Amino acid sequence: MAATEKDPAIIEFARKLANTPWCDDYEKMVSGVLYNCLAPELVQGRFRARRMMHKYNTHFPDDATPESLQADREGMLKQMLGHIGKDPWIEPPINIDYGCNISIGDNFYSNFKQVTLAGSSHIETLVILDCGIVTIGKRVQFGPSVSLYAATHETGVQSRRDFVEYAKPITIGDDCWIGGNTTIMPGVTIGKGCTIGAGSVVTRDIPEFSVAIGSPAKVVKKVDPVPDT
Secondary structure, eight states: OOBSSOOHHHHHHHTTSSSOOOSHHHHHHHHTBOEETTOHHHHHHHHHHHHHHHHHHHOOOTTOOHHHHHHHHHHHHHHHSSEEOSSOEEOSOEEESOSTTEEEOSSOEEOOEEEEETTEEEEEOEEEETTSOEEEOTTOEEOTTOEEEOEEOOSSHHHHHTTEEEEOOEEEOTTOEEOTTOEEOTTOEEOTTOEEOTTOEEOSOBOSSEEEETTTTEEEEEOOOOOOO
């Protein structure tokens, strides 16, 4: 269910992010309130994100070295996302809604997978629908084809006809490993030190230092906690 009022704390957090298409509907969007996704500022924000995605996903100069490619990609991520920590490595392609609502800590890694069907190949991608705030901690690793869906809709038909939607934040704590083909749904918090098994659909919060698998994902065991760094 959508919130009925703007969230001052979330709005204050969003003011620290880069590249935001600020407007009344943006404040509603990150607050979880019903908003108009066709507001001109939001349309331009998504357009900018798609231009940046294309640049990132196709950038591989003939004279690139591992070091130069890493530096180029890190620079583009800083232009694309709300916040990115040190030493990120996101294997392209990446698909995002806005980018500005994504905050990622140091040493993030996201993998990829090449698939061949009927003689043609494509690369499965990281998808982050960041209409809500998406916060990813330090030393987090994603397998191939992970999807984070902060965007959602009402089940009533008329609001969807009217292009009205809402969003819920997603939070992933430090030192998490998210297995390939995992989907994380709106409003979910995954505590630090968790492992989510490949192919899982995470529909509710997962407590710290847990291993969870399945659809919907359920905790199957705990692991030893480690101190914060």
